[in-house]
Amino acid sequence: MQITISFRGKTQKPPVTIDLPEDTTVDDLKKAIYKKIPKYYPDRQRLTFNEKVLQEGKTLNEYEIKNGDTVAFKDLGPQISWKMVFLIEYLGPIVIHPIFYYFKSQIYGEDFEHSKMQEFTYYMIMAHFIKRELETLFVHRFSHGTMPFRNVFKNSFHYHALSGANIAYWVYGPWNASGTSGGERNEWYIWACVAVFVYAQISNFSTHITLRNLRPPGTRVRKIPYGYGFGLVSCPNYFFETVAWFSICVLTNSLAAWLFIVAGFYQMYLWAIKKHKAYRKEFKDYPKNRKAIIPFIA
Structure with missing residues (x-):
């Protein structure tokens, strides 16, 4: 024809x-x-x-x-693959945080000893984004292959500026150094935040594996996800992501970190609502008791 x-x-x-x-x-x-x-x-x-x-x-x-x-x-x-977009986004904080952490005398104009809070925050944030990069390379399967290249700059701003330069500058500064009121934390307080962070990261990784296993390689198959986290919400990966960053916010008590989590959660909330509605529209037998992103609430 x-x-x-x-x-x-x-x-x-x-x-x-x-x-x-x-x-x-x-x-x-x-x-x-x-x-x-x-x-x-x-x-x-x-x-x-x-x-x-x-x-x-x-x-x-x-x-x-x-x-x-x-x-x-x-x-x-012109298009760019979603995998490359994510790699570029997450690379920003991986490069930016070490610059602020290790070149403190050049950036802040004075030398000082990092507090335990700064040290643990640094390693938590680096672990988070390295995990993201590895998941992008070896775990995620994308339903959409590409996006317009011009959107890379807008998408990267969220990570490079808000979770990169903004958090790094304010958290690693001399006002939070060892011996200052801004940097002092009880040992149990630090480890409690680390424990919540590790739990959330493992849980987030588990949900990503569940989502990966729903879609055979090279296909756009869609199924109802079941398993850990999915019994309560449609997007537990977003929920656990929020919990992980909440632990960092509580540990640092930084306005920059709170700004990032508010901006990030708002975007994830919109994505979760959209996915939740799409699931319910596509699958007539979709569990009615599930919320979108926050268990029992929303």
Whole structure:
């Protein structure tokens, strides 16, 4: 059958016609467009028919697209893989925190001894983001392959600025040094915060493994997640992430850390609500007692 591709938006091109077999998938159509116009690789394409976005993995017949129909094309612009986006985001704090921690005399203009609070906070934050990088490389499977490259800068700001430079500058400063009121913490207090942090990180990792095992490699399969954490909320990974950062906030008592957790939780809350609604819409037998992100509350 013949499908006409109509270019929308800023793409100033005349319509093109593509010949395809009857059982063509959306993936096949995108590859055919790419073959005809090499600039527009599949991840860069957004195809719609009757105002419906064509999803990869489905056939054109499922959208009732017939011979002679016209499919609208929109260029999404240069793309970058989600895996690379996450690697760039988490790399920021991994680079920034050691700079503030080890080059304190150059940054603050004086030399001082780090307090136990500063020392433990440093290693907790480094462990958190190194864990994130390793999970990105070896655990996560992404339902969406790419995102617009321009969004990398916006996404990275949250991590590089808020959890990177802002927290590092205020937490590792001389006002929190050993012997100061800002840096003094009881031994039991520090270890209690570390214990909560470790528990939350292990729990967060466990939920990531559960989510990974739901989706076979190279697929976009969606299933109802069950197991540790998922009995209470749809997104326990976000809940445990919040608990981990809450322990850092309590340990440091830093406004910079509280700012990061508030901004981060707000974004995770929006994501959780969206995922929760999507689960309930897609799966008729989705557990009704689950909340989105906070057990028994929201």
